Amino acid sequence: MRIAHLLAAAALLGGVAVSAGLMAEGGSPATVPAAGTDIALAPPKAAAVTQPSAPGAWGGIRSGQEATLSDRVVDYRIEATLDPVKHTIDGKQRLTWRNRSDQPVRSVYLHLYLNAFQNAESTFHTEQRKSGAGIRNSSLSQDGEWGYMELRSVQQGGAKVPWTFVQPDGGPATDQTVVRMDLPQAVAPGASTTLDISFFDQLPRVMARSGYFDSFHLVAQWFPKIAVLELPGERGATTLRWNAHEYHAESEYYADFGSYDVKLTVPREYTVGATGELQGTPVEKDGRLTHHFIQGDVHDFAWSADKRSAKPLVDTWSGHGGAPVKITVLFPPELASNAAPTMQAAKDALAYFSRTLGPYPYKTLTIVVPPHNASEAEGMEYPTFFTTGAAPGLEAGTTAAAMLDFVTIHEFGHGYFYGILASNEFEEPFLDEGLNEYWNHRMLRDSGRKMPLTTPFLRRIGFAPQASGFEFERMGTPRDEPSDPLGQNAYHRLQGVGPVYTRGATTMRDLEAQLGKDTMERAFKEYYRRWKFRHPSIADFREVLAEVSGQRKLVETVFAQQVYAVTRVDDRISSFTSEELAPTPGVRLQDGKRVDVSAEQAARQADQLREQWEQAHPDAKPGTGPFPYLTTVTVRRRGADVPQTLLVEFADGSKETVQWSGERRWHTFEWRKPVKAVSARIDPEGKHLLDVNKLDDSRTLKQDGSAARRWTADLAAIFQSLIALIATV
Structure with missing residues (x-):
């Protein structure tokens, strides 16, 4: 039995914490020297950055005139052999890392992400259980289809490198997804060092987007990957620090840009796909092919193999x-x-x-x-x-076809927001998942794509309703009781990471409605220009939006309400009346004398005046007459202060529009006009999709079934979505 299996069994049976994890080269337990603790780690619960990065962060803006697209910090040369029967990988890696700081570095941190799947006591699975999700792919515990990564040897210049597993985020001592290596030779400021690493992977039954099923292998997060050393002025860092987080259940990744030179040896009958460019024809030896891939200016490498x-x-x-x-x-x-x-x-x-x-x-x-x-x-x-995605028997015009289209666009979009912009997905997932989801739906909208909510059968009988992408996102996001700011990290979230996608896209779409579509595109293009091949923070993104739009107060307000905090949006029309100001009973002066007018007399007088007016205006529109109308609209605010518009329409086709903002929880607007109002509506342009309930945004003084029809349509859309989902399972 492999040592990782023994450790897994020990953890499961007795919860024993293993201080050094796997054995160091030579079979003796690794020790933890006193040296190597002089550089701090990023805080365990680090989240949205509030202070913009320094202008020269990550080497400054890439002009395109540099020799390489990115400032390459690390170089990976990997040779790996896949055993598709045992689902294992034997790997050798030469990792060359450059110390960008002005301090000597005596220890480095590496991610061994695959160890998240070696037992039920990893941070990943512990968080899964706490969330109520149980163990993902629960067959693992029954069938022994766990996955792990063994470090078999690590050397620096021929000298053995001791290591120990650490839990920078305070996870269980049984988590082995981060390892600290204490170097025999410190790395001087500006200098580079090379680590020669021999490692072994046991792939898990595919889970969390890594592993195997039958002959199919998706090999991801499969090699020891060095963490990021952040300098003061980068992503909110005030001192030099290592950014190395455990593999959490809902987090993804963060790494330095570099170059990859990878040789993958697999059986001849296997088709291989991978990051980067294939170098020439694969070389055959002993019934196996070695595929050689090279790619610069990226921060990860993954591949697949399937016969x-x-x-x-x-x-x-x-x-x-x-x-x-x-x-x-x-x-x-x-x-x-x-x-x-x-x-x-x-x-x-x-x-x-x-x-x-x-x-x-x-x-x-x-x-x-x-x-x-x-x-x-x-x-x-x-x-x-x-x-x-995957959709057997795909038919155009169906929900399944639209989902394949969207997933392909979404994953490609990550190539920009996760890949080229390379934000920290542990701490600021909004910069990837939220912004990417927004830009995906922007593309769908601009290209006229909508989400068909139908199955092949329903489509053939002519039943094929559609929904816009942004409305779909709105229906899927918590609006009444949102619990987590968009800027919260990926792993401390009451409602999970899902709202980062849906609420993130909706928030950006609402901001676009305020700033303008063209302004938003200019801002995103500038954000990409400034921060490509660097590592922006939320504060850096905020600054670009504020500068390009020229509306700093609006941008900062939105970020304060929804990114750094979380605030519900809930404006509504609480009352709406438009009453005729006809003669009323009471005492009044007539020809210098006080006259007591009864209710009956006032009504009779009003009727006479109406009759005379109607005879004089035979073509008058309903809602007009001899008397003015007092129109009153009261709006209530039960959430964040958002710039709001109130539109009142009158019987003669005229309109009144007023703006409303501020922290006051209600306001009453009045108009005295010779015509009756027929409807009142806030947010007439639909700029606030985060609003808890759009049905209470409008009122009418005549029977109008549009609200009921809209509610019915929403229910039908949800119902059809469920039908489509069931049909494709």
Whole structure:
């Protein structure tokens, strides 16, 4: 039994904490020297940054005149061999890392992400249980299909490097996803060091977008990856610090840019897809092929291998100032119907993102359609390489087809927000998931795409309702009781990371409605220009929006309400009247005398005046007459202060529009006009999709079924979504 299995069994049975984790080279337990603790770690609960980064952070803005796209901090040279029967990988890695700081570095931190899947006591699975989700892919505990990574040896210049597992976020002592290596030779400021690492992977039954099913292998987070050393002035750091977080249940990743030179050896009959460009024809030896991939200016590397792959679909896309991009779609035979739609969606996304943000900077794009029973591998992004959804028997115009289209666009979009902009997904997932989701739906809207809510059968009988993407996001986000700011980190969230997508996209769409569509695009394009191949923070994004739009107060208010805090939006019309000011009973002066007018007399006088007026105005519109009308509208605010518009329409077609903002919880507006009001509506342009309930935004003084019809349509959309979901399971 492998040592990792023994440790897993010990953890499960007795909860024993192993101080040094695996054995150091030579079979003796690694020790923890006193040296190496002089550089702090990022706080365990670090989240949205409030202070903008220094102008020179990460080497400053990339002008395009540099020798490389990014300031390459790390170089990986990896040779790996896959055993597709045992689902294991033997790997050798030469990791060269440059110390960007002005201090000597005596210890480095590496991520061993695969150890999240080695037992039920990892931070990942512990958080899963606390959330009520149990163990993802629960068959693992029954069938022994766990995954892990062993460090078999680590050397620096021929000297052995001791290591110990640490839990920077205060997770269980049994978590082994972060390791500290205490170097025999410190790395001087500006100097580089090389670590020669021998490692072994046991892939898990596919889960959390990594692992195997049958002959299909998605090999992700599979090699020891060095953490990020942040300098003062970068992402809110005030002193030098290591940013190294455990693998949390709902977090993703953060790493330095660098270059990858990777040789992958697999059986001859296996088709391989990977990050980067294939170098020449694979070399055959002893029934195996070695595929050689190289890619610079990325911060991760992933690959797939499957002997059941159909002949790949390959095409080339060119446009918008970038080099031609070779697109490869890998898919199993039973999902051949997915290949062409995936290719088209990728081309459309390349065109849109290159035009609206900036040219795609790489020469390849590889997309994998996972096979049936490998759904855990669907929808995950890596540089120049991602997996999309899967829909057997795909038919155009159905919900399944639209979802494949959207997932492909979404995962491609990550290539910009996660890949090129490279934000910290542990601490600020909003910069990737939220912004990407917003830009995805922006693309769908701009290209006229809507979400069909139908199945193949219903479509054939002519029942195919549609919903806009942003309305779909709105329905899926918590609005009445949102619990977590968008800027919260990925792993301390009461409602999980889902609202980062839905509420994030909705918040950005609402801000777009305030700033203007063109202004928002200019801001995002500038954000990409300034921060590509660097690591922006939420504060950096906020500053670009404020500067480009020229509306700093509005931008900072939105960030204060929804990004750094979380505030419900709930404006409504609480009352609406428009009453005729006809003669009323009482004592009044007539010809210098006080006259007591009874209610009957006042009514008779009003009737006479109306009759005379109607005879004089035979073509008068309803709602007009001899008397003025007093129109009163009271609006109430039960949430955040948002810039609001009230629109009142009158019987003669005239309108009154007023603006309302401020912290006051209610306000009453009045108009005295010779015509009756017929409707009152706040947010007439639909700028506030975060509002708890849009149905209470309007009132009418005549019977109007539009609200009921809209509510019925919303219910129908939800119902049809459930039908489509059930039909595709």
